[in-house]
Amino acid sequence: MTTFLTLISALLWWVLYSSIGALFIAIIAWSVLRWIERCPVVFNRTYLACLVWSLISLLIVAGVAMQEGHTKPPYAPLLSSPLLRYGLAADMVVGVVVLWRLIPRVDAHRIRPSSACLAVAVVMALGFGIATSLAA
Numbered sequence: 055m056t057t058f059l060t061l062i063s064a065l066l067w068w069v070l071y072s073s074i075g076a077l078f079i080a081i082i083a084w085s086v087l088r089w090i091e092r093c094p095v096v097f098n099r100t101y102l103a104c105l106v107w108s109l110i111s112l113l114i115v116a117g118v119a120m121q122e123g124h125t126k127p128p129y130a131p132l133l134s135s136p137l138l139r140y141g142l143a144a145d146m147v148v149g150v151v152v153l154w155r156l157i158p159r160v161d162a163h164r165i166r167p168s169s170a171c172l173a174v175a176v177v178m179a180l181g182f183g184i185a186t187s188l189a190a
Contacts, residue, residue: 072112076105082180083153085174090169094160103156107149114141117132133186142178149174 080101087095089108119125124132132138153170 069109071104072108075112076101076108079108079177079181081151082177086173086176086189087153087157087169090172091159093166095157095165099157100153103153106156107145109151110148110152111145114145117141119168129185142182146178148176149177160190 061109062140078159080103083104084095084097084100087100089166106133118135119132122132122135122137124135150170154165154167157165157170159165
């Protein structure tokens with residue numbers, strides 16, 4: 055029973071932290087998509103796409119951290135890991151696909167894949183900049 059409650063608790067915290075992070079990611083992605091598409095995009099779908107992307111991202115990064123054995127601070131060795139670089143590249147591809155497939159414009163057309171690429175690049179650049187400044 056304790057194991058079951060622990061798993062439920064971990065699942066709830068995973069979703070909670072992912073949804074908090076997805077809000078900040080969605081604000082950035084929504085701004086970039088609104089600018090690059092020159093047409094309004096639906097914010098709640100942007101948030102949904104960023105939530106799905108955030109959930110998958112957290113699984114990828116946690117899996118790499120457990121594989122590398124860097125689950126406790128300092129995280130600087132994890133940031134220089136080649137396995138994390140491959141994981142982040144896969145995460146960016148997942149982000150582009152999720153944003154492209156889930157976010158419509160208000161005229162009911164999908165956003166362009168190049169717009170999704172730019173939004174993911176901006177989010178990852180800001181996120182990696184923040185992560186490296188916190189790890190230093």
